[in-house]
Amino acid sequence: MDLSEKMLGHGISHPDLTRFIVILSFIVSVTIVTILATGGPAAQIMPQLYFFPVLYACYHYPHRGLWIAGICAVSYELVAIAFTYPAAMMSAVAIIQSVLFICVGAVVAHISGENERLRKRDDAGNELRRGVISTVAHELRTPLQPIMGYLNLLLEDTGGFGIAGETKTILNRCLKCVERERQIINQMLEFSVLESGKIRLDYSVFSVPELVTSIISTGGYASQAEITIDLPQNLTFDADAVKIGTVIDSMLTNAVAYSNPPRRIGIAYVSKDNDRCDRLAISDNGVGIAGEQLDAIFEPFQLADSGMLSRKYERIGLSLAIARKFIRLHGGTITVESTVNKGTTFTIHIPKVRVQEGSLHET
Template sequence: MQLAPIPKNEKKRLLSLHTLGLLDTMPEKRFDVITRAAVRIFRVPICTLTLIDARREWFKSCQGLKKYENARAISFCGHALLANKIFVIPDTKKDARFSDNPMVVNKPYIRFYAGVPIMSTDGERVGVFCIKDIEPREFSKNDMVMLKELAYWAEMEVNFHNLSSALRQEGEISLKLEGKVTKLIKFDELQKKSKKTLLNVMEDLEKTNSLLAIGKARDKAIFESIGDGMIITNNKRKITFFNKSAEEITGLKMSDVVDRHISEVIKMGDEKGNSISENQLPIRLALSTKKKITTLVNISSLYFNTKKVRRFPVTITVTPFLNKNEIVGAILIFRDITKEKETEKIKTEFIANATHELRTPLAIIKGNTDLALRRGKKDPKFTKNALLEINNEIKHLSNILSEMEILTLDNKENKLAIYNNRVNLNDLLRKIVRRLESIAQEKNMSIDFKKEQIDFFIFGNKEHLEKLFLNVIKNAINYGKNNGKISIKMLKEKDTIKTEITDNGIGISKEDLPKIFKRFFKSEKAHKYSSDKHSGLGLAISKRVTEEHGGNIEVKSIEGKGSTFTVSLPVLNEKILKDKKE
């Protein structure tokens, strides 16, 4: 590890730092708003405005860290302080200077760093404005420009107090001097006073320009931190600003669209692809009525006339901005709602399928109940059979509701259950095999599960994991051949435990293979082969549970010969578990 270097002018630098009067002061909103903006703009977990003291780095503003200071010797900012340009480390583990740094190998596990030196008014380097990430990443030229602008904003705020004090002191001195001046003012004295007045005006102008620069940087940072796409136009509908989210959503760069008429870049149509007339465009309506316009979600689609046209549904809000009741331009905010539309579609299909699945057992229950009520006294045996059938349907109904509960469970809540339970995967599978052996024996099938020499542990929701493997193994039995064999094998690859479940059953057709993990999917061939009642949710649940544990499930199958399902789950060590909980 390379320690942070000490500059030759360290004494002079420290004097400038302490003159600022910022060390060990309380947090201030004017600094925190900048670091919060940086976290949103760059989507990083950590941002600090760091002041470099003699033996420590101290954070005047800090997002994402609990400690407000660290040792200077091991700090990243100690290195960035002396850089003549933005100091960027794309991957700390690949940089010999930092690969064994305590902040890389231990919490907060820094993998990326970018910092810009902060100067005092006398040109001394007093600190660094930086961002940090726990994942390695690339840093583009546009990213560098934005980080420089935020750092400049922070630098102006750092020096603003001292500039104000200096101007105030100068004013007080001027007043004292003016009190001692005689009433007779000679021409040369008047000339000196005029010169001094001119200097004061120039200083006021410089101060005003600095405040304007701060305001401009602040506004840009706020616009860039908005998660929705933002486009600003002038009153002629020519684009003047295109924020980072708009770039990410559309694939266009601000340099590609600035000064172009918005109609050249953005076109609107309905869900069928029909163009919306010029008079009905939201931006046209906003500019003509001087009122805020919001589109209806269900009729609008936004697409861009790039080389590769992409069409997607959006919500759009256009707000005109005025100066003395004259239109200056408009702000268009848009959000890609593709996921919301897909979720709505899945939800509708889920409700429709669920209603169908629930209606069948309820109809059977009602039918048997009616028959039992009519013939119960005359035929006790029939009543008993009807009650048994009702009981079976209630179990089937209960199973469907249990499976639906897993599919609709809030993922955040379930994460807490995952990180709070340590599961022995070997024991879990042995328990499931014992439970299913009697069902397999009815078809003269054998389940081969060799006991591993070591136990494999993962952190997970035990009940859900049991459902995952129960569904896959039960499927292998249901669609396996008489006198067939099911093989279960576990192996560890790096930080992953793989469980392979292989059968020599009927297999899955190429047509059905892409659909088997979809909710309520039932293969016609499989349905004819097995008389066992199932909801069509089993494999969908197995996929959901695997993914909620950070793993994946795959299947390879040859029709008529059998299938192999492979469930891969990550091994979480105790250290990572502790960090996740914190």
């Protein structure tokens, strides 16, 4: 079994091994070139350059890195005593330098180990949260199905069931409430799947004006607000049409929910020909968001002034978190500008060139 196989057996991947060898070779090359270029004694240069491979090894492989630090220290000591530091006093300096290698390696290995421990703890916490959200959502959705079924059955044949007047109005309100709860539960399930990283994009080239018009028509937004659309008729995106549609729908829902009549919503294409991204801006004349809360609104279960808004608008703060994750899967982002009591503008940034899957690091 060669060195590569042994290291792979200890959990070191080919990319890690290759990277380490490249960096170590680079350090050796720099050392030789520096000695030749400066004409300085190796004793003054080698000890300092030795730190680079030691630090790298200890950071990426905490326990194995200490062994590498020890090997570097011993090899440095042997070379120093045999060739570089023949005098007894200089040998003592070499010994101190060797001990320093191991000390530095131990500190870096400890820091790296702590970082890994915290990362694993965060991963475990996130996995637990996803599991709880998914379980709760499924448990909540189960009783809603028969409730919706019976309500629809009653409302489809009000005459046959002897339903009229105030009773019909109450049943319609109940159905709307159940539908709203179902949408919230579906958001919770969708968010848990997004958190697990199991969502994949289905790219296609689609017409943005047609998508926007369809969303406005299906959602009935035109009857709730005055909507101005400023989009080139030939505008197309190369993206996942369903995911982008969900994002736009969330933005319009928020624009309507957090505005008071007369509501005015604008949808505009604000990108230039030489921009890397297509930009779609959705603005409203709503309540606005305070500057210190702009980042928090994209966090799950967060609302600007959540205590008041969650009660008034009956929201749980997942739509924007889901929207941002969908856009990040495309390699884009969502920015927001807002003035309290004047309105908010959300801008969706979608790369014009499709991002290769696997090149993203979604957080």
